[in-house]
Amino acid sequence: MDTSQPLRDTIIESLRSGQLRAGDRLPTERAFCEQYRISRTTVRKVLQELKERELISQTVGSGTYVTEHAAQKLASMAADASASQISPAVLMEARLALEPAIVEMVIGNATAADFEQMESCCAKAEAAASNEEFEVWDGLLHERIAQAAHNAFVANVFALMNQARAQGEWGMLKKRSLTPERRLAYQQEHRALVQAIKNRDPALARERATEHLLHVRRNLLNY
């Protein structure tokens, strides 16, 4: 059995209920040992975990304290837990809102090298022998476009999208919805989008990105 669980649970619960607030000092490690009848090794294991989660901090000679942003961290924990499960419908709604904005940003920041990579992705997607291979280059094209924004934050947002896409029903949905006709249409839409970006035409690029995503959503979710 895990003898560390009671201590861990009690501390977390105290933080959640507000019995322990930012700046408060926790009992000493040895006090926890006696109170919970566990070894100091076990106590320190628990405190180590909480310290890594930035819920507490420890100072030699002084004691163990609740960090200033403990409540916030704890709140964002719950959010993160439910975060990785994002439905295709929710993700597509967000992509429809955000990607056209990213495309407009790309127009301001993209270089010739970026365009080359985009067109290379288009070409390789068109030459793909299988649907699996096509999807690889499809995904890579969208990634190249996002990277062409040359903005670290946008790159993080795109990584989030990939994460949501990788873990879930998305793969199955996409596989089932990709017919030869649709693939051909996607290829044309990709080319048209890249061309609009290359021409530095914000309005047209936005429109083509939106239309492509609407098309993908319609095929994926039937609306």
Place this chain on the structure above:
Amino acid sequence: MDTSQPLRDTIIESLRSGQLRAGDRLPTERAFCEQYRISRTTVRKVLQELKERELISQTVGSGTYVTEHAAQKLASMAADASASQISPAVLMEARLALEPAIVEMVIGNATAADFEQMESCCAKAEAAASNEEFEVWDGLLHERIAQAAHNAFVANVFALMNQARAQGEWGMLKKRSLTPERRLAYQQEHRALVQAIKNRDPALARERATEHLLHVRRNLLNY
């Protein structure tokens, strides 16, 4: 002194030089104890670290093994170390691109309860006695707006923004740039933005969000 350092260094160096390759089995914990004249607790502490970094894996009854992607993980360590820092300029550029899009999405999804919370944030920000307090409600208002999109992915994006904002020069920059006149202007811009969202006027809401962010950026970065 840290008696765990020699063992840690030796293993890392062996991984880096290729003496230890993917799938290779490491000596047993007790063998390390004897070889380095350290306790098993210390050995386990080192192996625990490497396990968390996904460089090795351990199996009960079998042994300790080098993971398949150990070399790759080790290589990307150095890169990641300098990666996660996003400058205020980069963050503001991304916010300018993404937040107006989010605002437009909010118009389609926000409820009466959302509007109440937004206006409550505005009121509390206006009533704030100190700049610190004002910033709390300022941040909370932007959070409420993002939450009103009622989209889990957008919520994640906003959490990313908070993370980038919390860790860095942002706090100092903001504190230094917030004068009484500017604070008053922000309050009016907030009210105007919320009103536009409430009126479900996409174009106006976008414009006001953009103007507010441009204003913040100008004050923050002087351009």
Place this chain on the structure above:
DNA sequence: CTAAATTTGTCCGTATGTATT
């Protein structure tokens, strides 16, 4: 200002449980 007490940081040796070989 000094010295003692307190508290975390690190390390050690041992014992028992559990899964694999």
Place this chain on the structure above:
DNA sequence: AAATACATACGGACAAATTTA
């Protein structure tokens, strides 16, 4: 079935930093 090897836990000791008397 026995040996091997990791998983978990305990209690003790000393060092280092801080607080207190």
